[in-house]
Amino acid sequence: MQVTIELIDVNDHAPQFSTQRTRVRVSEGSLPGASISLPPARDLDSPPVNGVAEYRLVDETSCSGTAEGAPFDLRVERQSDGSDDVRLVLQSPGLDRELCDRYTLTIVASDAGSSPQKGGKN
Ligand SMILES: [Ca+2]
Numbered sequence: 001m002q003v004t005i006e007l008i009d010v011n012d013h014a015p016q017f018s019t020q021r022t023r024v025r026v027s028e029g030s031l032p033g034a035s036i037s038l039p040p041a042r043d044l045d046s047p048p049v050n051g052v053a054e055y056r057l058v059d060e061t062s063c064s065g066t067a068e069g070a071p072f073d074l075r076v077e078r079q080s081d082g083s084d085d086v087r088l089v090l091q092s093p094g095l096d097r098e099l100c101d102r103y104t105l106t107i108v109a110s111d112a113g114s115s116p117q118k119g120g121k122n
């Protein structure tokens, strides 16, 4: 008799981004719908539960020229090969470098396993 032992995944890794920080340059003349591609998070555990399940955008912009936050939304589409296409999409026209010359956004990726683990990036 041959016995094959198969391990059941435990959620013991947090989603991680390949870099902790990235800088993207965008023209202030960009139109709504313009998107910025970002590297996805990876989680060594198996999807869908213990792997990356959710991305969240945290706006940490502080601009003296305007009280409004960053006009970007996060859009994540799971590809057929299981990887995530992660993009920031410009929501409104009128980026104005003279009002706000820099936006600071943090992307948080989390898994959905027991005691969910998180990894951040900005
Ligand atoms: Ca995990």
Ligand SMILES: [Ca+2]
Residues within 6 Å of the ligand: 009, 010, 011, 012, 013, 044, 045, 046, 050
């Ligand atoms: Ca695991």
